[in-house]
Each structure stands twice: as structure tokens, then as C-alpha cells.
Amino acid sequence: MDIPLTAGATLRPLVLPARADAADAGEFRELARVRNLVYREITGRDEDDLTPEALLPILRSRKERTTVVWAVRIGEEIVGRAIVNIPHEEGSRVAIVSIELRPHVWGRGIGSAVLPHLEDVARQHGRSVLQEWLEQQPSDGPRIEAQTGFGSVPDDHVSRFLLRHGYQLEQVYRVSHLTLSPETIQHARELLADARASSTDYRVVHWMLPTPADRAEGYAWMKSRMSTDAPSAGIETDEETWDVARLQEGERRLAEMGRTVLVTAAEHIATGELSAFTELAIGPDHDAVTHQEDTLVLREHRGHRLGQLVKCAALLEWLDIAPRSPRVITYNAEENRPMLSINEAMGFTPTAYEGAWKKELT
Structure with a gap:
């Protein structure tokens, strides 16, 4: 109707x-x-x-x-x-x-x-809480600052609509691109060597979806930590429970979508615990842009350059999977300075910003 x-x-x-x-x-x-x-x-x-x-x-x-x-x-x-x-x-x-x-x-x-x-x-x-994520048209005009104090979005038609209806800008995500060129690839090799020197207690492991059985439980645990360990500012993030069944169901959806996905993780050598990961994904057209999806270093393993380790290792591995993909796009919270610093060192450049908006229903 x-x-x-x-x-x-x-x-x-x-x-x-x-x-x-x-x-x-x-x-x-x-x-x-x-x-x-x-x-x-x-x-x-x-x-x-x-x-x-x-x-x-x-x-x-x-x-x-x-x-x-x-x-x-x-x-x-x-x-x-x-x-x-x-x-x-x-x-x-x-x-x-x-x-x-x-x-x-x-x-x-x-x-x-x-x-x-x-x-x-x-x-x-x-x-009782509405939340919405929106990328807005670029503008050189007035800006609205996020509640965190990190990042801003244009004070445009979209922002005015949301503010008029009781929303607040809680968080801003930076949209960044990396052009895949011989220079950026060589630089990734150098950054990877640097990260390896600081992470001698860890090894890099890769797999393609569907996840092998011996990695599924550890990967599901890391996916669950995305809801607790990633910066969320004033956005309400429900703590998610991921088990192997949920992981496998999600991977079946990705296969139905025609997605090719590489997971690169850091494994703690002494315990065998998966400690950090990143995902690179592309659709059926391997000449299209590559999307960097979830990336996380578990809180208890931070301080060993594992973010730099997995991101650079993944990029180099990806060259054999989608060699014609021209660039990588990624999204990061503006207050997530450690991950932004890695991206900037790799050569990612900001191209747009996405606002995370929240409204309390009365």
C-alpha cells in the first residue's frame, strides 16, 4: 500500500x-x-x-x-x-x-x-536512538564540528535537515584513497620491513574467504571486538557476539554478492592468538576499486605496529589477486589517529568525509 x-x-x-x-x-x-x-x-x-x-x-x-x-x-x-x-x-x-x-x-x-x-x-x-551515516557533497563553505572535536562536515542542506530534526553530529569518518603505483607498492614494502622489526613476536597469515576451519574461531572473535575496540565517539555501538556460525553466514552473503575477500592477520607466535587483521575486498569486476573493510588491532596487542604490519602485508598480497585494481578506498574515524597515521605513511590521501549522526527519540 x-x-x-x-x-x-x-x-x-x-x-x-x-x-x-x-x-x-x-x-x-x-x-x-x-x-x-x-x-x-x-x-x-x-x-x-x-x-x-x-x-x-x-x-x-x-x-x-x-x-x-x-x-x-x-x-x-x-x-x-x-x-x-x-x-x-x-x-x-x-x-x-x-x-x-x-x-x-x-x-x-x-x-x-x-x-x-x-x-x-x-x-x-x-x-529510542536513531543513528545514520552520511557522506555529503564537498563544500568550501561553513562547517559543522563533530561532538568529539575531530573532523567536520559541510553546513549544507543535509546537515540542516538533520539538525532541524533533532540529530547531532557525533563522529566524522575520513574517506581516503591510495593509488596503486610502483612507488606506493615499493613504499609499502619498506613500511612492512619496518613493521616486522617491531613485531618479532608475531607472524603474518593470509587467507581467502571462505575462512579455513582452523582460523574461523579466532577470526570470529576479532570480528566481535570491532564493536568494542574500534573508536565510536558518542555513537551507540551494541556489543556484537560472533561465533563460527555467524561468520560463515556472513561469508555466504559475500559470496552471493560476488565479492572476493582477502583477510590478512597477525598471529601471536607464542600463543597462536590472532591479534590484528584487515580485509581487502573487490566485486566481480577486478578492474574496479578495492575496498579496505574492517581493520583492527586488539587492545591487548597494541604498541607493536601490527596495524602497519597487516595493512602493508595485505596490500602486497593483493597484487596477485586483483593486479588491475587501480586504487584502494578506506574509511577511518577522525579521532583514530594511529590508523590515520598508518594510512598517511602509506600514501592514502583524504578525498571525502562521512558524518555519523544520532537522535534520541522522545
């Missing part, structure tokens, strides 16, 4: 098809196309494009979360989408929300008309 909004727009709940190429998947495929358009129009890049086949597994509800999706329409034209994710971690107060509209329909009150429907879903699930 279509929900009337304003300015001729409607909100239509999206029923996900069983397959992206199913006979009834036309609306979903159009939504995927519009999603990519929105990202391109806002960021000026196509690196976040997803095929319908890759998007479908992301939007399905799963054991760890419930996902609700709507298409925003004007007449028969899809002009955006709205999403609510409800994490299932025990005691969670959080709903993760997103309103994505084509810029040509901004300023008509459509986003303001959509937001109460997202809040209703959050309340129905007993949630």
Missing part, C-alpha cells in the same frame, strides 16, 4: 524478490539503479555502485537484524529509498536509519515526511 507523503510523493514498502533476476524483481532492480544514482550524485564517484545481485543479500533481514525498506516515488518514478535496520543484540536501543533521495527532489519536504515513518518502526521495536 502506498503511503501519501507530500509534493506528490509516496512511500511504498518494498517486498524483496527471491532472486534479483526473478520475474517480480523489476521494482527492486529499479531501486538498485536509483540507489547507485544517489550515491554518484552525492559523492561524485561510482565506487559504491552495487548490482541488484549484490544489493539483495544486504537488504534481507537476518538472524542479527531486521531490515525494512521502502521506495520513495513521485508518480511511477522511484526518486529514492528509506531503510530501517533493527539490530537484535540484547538490550539494544538503536535503530539505524537512512533516507536517500535524488538531489533534484530535495527541498520539497519529502525527507521530512518520510522520517516519522522510520521513527514509528523504531518505536515499534522498542528503540
